[in-house]
Amino acid sequence: MGRKKKQQQKLPEQNNLFRTFADLKNKTNWDQFFKIRCTADYFEWYADWPQLQSLLTHHLSSLPVLLPESAVDAPPSVQPADLNILVPGCGNSKLSEHLYDAGFKQITNVDFSKVVITEMSRRNTVERPEMKWQVMDITVMPFGDKTFDAIIDKGGLDALMVPELGCTPGNQYISKVKRILTHRRKYICLTLGESHVPDLLFSMFRFGWKMSLYTISNEPSSENRNLRTTFMVVVEKDNGVSVPMISSFMDKYSVESHGTQAHGFYKAFEREQKFRSELYTLKDLNLGNLTDFEPGRTVKLILGDKGPRFYKGILVDAEEQSATIPQQFAVFVVPSTRVDDWFFSSEEGLMRFAAYLKAARSLIILLDSSNFYASMELIEMDLTHLVRQLVLGCCGFEFQITFMTANEVLKDQVIVHQVTSGLTGTIVVDEVVYLKDQGRNDDDDLNCKIEDVVFRRLTFERTHGVVQSKALLSSEAKENKMQSEALLSSEVEEKKVQTPSKTKKKGQKRKPGSSSGRASSDEGKVDHNYLAHTYHNIIISGLMLISPRLKGSSSTGAMVETVVIGLGAGLLPMFMKNWLPTLNIEVVEVDPVVLDVAQKYFGFTEDGRLRVRIADGLQFVREKADSEAVCVVVHAEGESSCSKLDILIVDVDSPELSSGLTCPSADFVEESFLQNAKNSLSEEGLFVINVVFHSPTVKVAIHSSLKKVFGKSLLFLQLLEHDSHEVIFALKNESPITEEDISTACDNLEKSLEVVNHKWTQRVVKASKLIRPLR
Structure with a gap:
């Protein structure tokens, strides 16, 4: 009893050691954790030995893993005691002891905690004298090539995959695993399969490896109360020239009954399996007629060999070859955060994107966890000789190949905060510095070089890297960032965090996904007088240009009732409050976590003129539309006014990219909602909606619904050359x-803004001149 009471008294202290994902990478925390528990209190993070024994010993003893490189060299038999086994990140688990007692004697255990290695070595010296214990960082592991016959990882990779650090530590570790495994031997990984672990495993072991997946039955002991599913991933070296399919022995019922964590792993497996089923290598295709143009053809490829890097690619021939197409061949590199975009994940999207590239043949390279950190120079070096084999025959061997990539190229990125919401999913706040002129609006005037400017961004992971909000940090924030950078440098040196050698040489940036450990909301002050998103400036322009109520309020002083559906980082409503003083603004946001992030990391504040209502936007508008007969006395003279809206703005994302929409979700462009929106407006009310669509069919349908509801009062501004992004304005009165009306209004707006004398007015005036009637 006394021992149990003593343990209970210590639990709060040990629980406080791992408050964030980043704490799992802190050596001091682990030392303290093992000191608190003491070695006698062994701890199994995942499944216990009774659940692992049969499957694990089978894989270690099975014939394939014991096959020699040459049949001539085959010994009569290989016993378990002859296998050289590594257990990285061993902790104080009893797994190695159970393996030793089962006959596997040559076991090397490594962990970066000196405390646990010392205690575990002391505990096993007498009973298990052949077992070895070493203090070591598993991202380094300076063992010789082909040292171990088997590597058994029980949670080691999971501990490295900290969201704030991205995939870099995991990449470093898996690279070492590949190097130190002997020919035809196995890496056995026990994982919960969370975060980016499955994507990393599937991509790093895609070419030249066989893979099998298992679920481990969950029967926790008194020490292991973890009810999440444990997966066993078994990887074996393979000499095949093609990309093998993954063998799954997973219990689907067990997966479905264990909630989001297990379901996420299974979905990642299904995505990978589908991709492998459609994948070809250049050898598989034997080039065939690939040098000939074939209209509308798409071929999924894997480029590279069994080296450290290989690439997924999609070859797309245009729907027709025309003399007006300016180039014959183009290569476009898609960042890992964008590969699930509609453009790159659907056949229609691929064809449209190929049309935007204006090339007869396009090769689209999709980066993933195995190569996301590679620079463009390195990618070109890896791929140029392979890509040349895919150039159309009419181009000739001397054809100059140009590699292109997405516009927003980052010089530096730091994860400031990451949180998961039950409604929105994973929400990421980061700070970035763009390369050269990337990230800047065409009409921006920041009075400094863009590479000296820090932006803070809000991203919803469900939209696959689409930046939801982007804020300029003030010069005060920049000074804080520089001080933080200096502090970071000393911390990195002290903790000996490993970084890619190319980054070390340049010494000028951290790779995307890295973290400075800064999570304080006070370290960066957001400039609420600057709107970094072009479409936000367009919305402001439309309000000032079109809204009769807003234009009239400047002379009467009457408040303009305004509702914004969708908060994001709160940048648009904060700007509206600062510069449009007659607006009475209410923001409707469905997720309280989004509000918390906006307040803590983007300086969003409520006051008498700006409030937030946590509610469903669709339901709010429906109720506002139905309140037509409800009026309240608002003037001393006894005049009454109905509770209608003068301005309604819809600025929300879409969680379902398969709908062909990035913004908003399909519910907000259905005719029923549009009618409710119109009914919620006052007689001179203005409706504004931000729309990003990828399918021409979806675009036509949305325009048709808008015209049916709002008649001829529609105006729009097309943001992008390829017409996929529009801001649409509609007046209730259908006039x-x-x-000519727009031109006159633009002139009046420009004159009225001359007295304001602020940079944002230039952007507003320029945008106003681009607004056109939607016919």
Whole structure:
């Protein structure tokens, strides 16, 4: 009893050691954890030995893993005691002791905690004298090549995959695993399969490896109360020239009954399996007629060999070859955060994107966990000789190949905060510095070089890397960042965090996904007088240009009732509050976690003119539309006014990219919602909606619904050359608006803004001149 009471008294202290993912990478925390528990209190993070024994010993003893490189050299038999086994990140688990007692004597255990290695070595010296214990960082592991016959990883990779650090530590570790495994031997990974672990495993062991997946039955002991599913991933070296399919022995019922964590792993497996089923190598294709143009053809490829890096690619021939197409061949590199975009994950999207590239043949390279950190120079070096084999025959061997990539190229990125919401999913706040002129609006005037400017961004992981909000940090924030950078440098040196050698040489940036450990909301002050997103400036322009209530309020002083559906980082409503003083603004946001992030990391504040309501936007508008008969006395003279909206703005993302929409979700462009939106407006009310669509069919349908509801009062501004992003304005009164009306209004707006004398007015005036009637 006394021992149990003593343990209970210590639990709060040990639980406080791992408050964040980053704490799992802290050596001091682990030393303290093992000191608190003491070695006698062994700890199994995942499944216990009774659940692992049969499957694990089978894989260690099975014939394939014991096959020699040459049949001539085969010994009569290989016993378990002859296998050289490594257990990285061993902790104080009894796994190695059970293996030793089962006959596997040559076991080397490594962990970066000196405390646990010392205690475990002391505990096993007498009973298990052949077992070895070493203090070691598993991302380094300076063993010789082909040293171990088997590597058994029980949670080691999981501990490295800290969201704030991205995939870099995991990449370093898996690279060492590949190097130190002997020919035809196995890496056995026990994992919960969370975060980016499955994607990393599937991509790093895609070419030249066989893979099998298992679920481990969950029967926790008194020491292991973890009810999450444990997966066993068994990887074996393979000499095949093609990309093998993954062998799954997973219990699907067990997966489905264990919630989001297990389901996420299974979905990652299904995505990988589908991709492998459609994948070809250049050898598989034997090039065939690939040098000939074939209209509308798409071929999924894997480029590279069994080296450290290989690449997924999609070859796309345009729907027709025309003399007006400016180039014959183009290569476009897609960052790992964008590969699930509709453009790159659907056949229609691929064809549209190929049309934007204006090339007869396009090769689209999709980066993943195995190569996301590679620079463009390195990617070109890896791929140029392979890509040349895919150039159309009419181009000739001397054809100059150009590699292109997405516009927003980062010079530096730091994860400031990451949180998971039950409604929105994973929410990421980062700070970035763009390369050269990337990230800047065409009409920006920041009075400094873009590479000296820090932006803080809000991203919803469900939208696959689409930046939801982007804020400029003030010069005060920049000074804080520089001080933080200096502090970071000393911390990195002290903790000996490993970084890619190319980054070390340049010494000028951390790779995307790295973290400075800064999570304080006070270290960066957001500039609420600057709107970094072009479409936000367009919304402001439209409000000032079109809204009769807003234009009239400047002379009457009457408040303009305004509702914004969707908060994001709160940058648009904060700007509206600062510069449009007659607006009475209410933001409707469904997720309280989003509000918390906006307040803590983007300086969003509520006051008498700006409030937030946590509610469903669709339901709010429906209720506002139905409140037509409800009026309240608002003037001393006894005049009454109905509770209608003067301005309604819809600025939300879409969680379902398969709908062909990035913004908003499909519910917000259905005719029923549009009618509710119109009914919620006052007689001179203005409706504004931000729309990003990828399918021409979806675009036509949305325009048709808008025209049916709002008639001829529609205006729009097309943001992008390929017409996939529009901001649409609609007046309730359905009065037709002509080009001449817009021109006159633009002139009046420009004159009225001359007295403001602020940079944002230039962007607003420029945007106003691009607004056109939607016919």
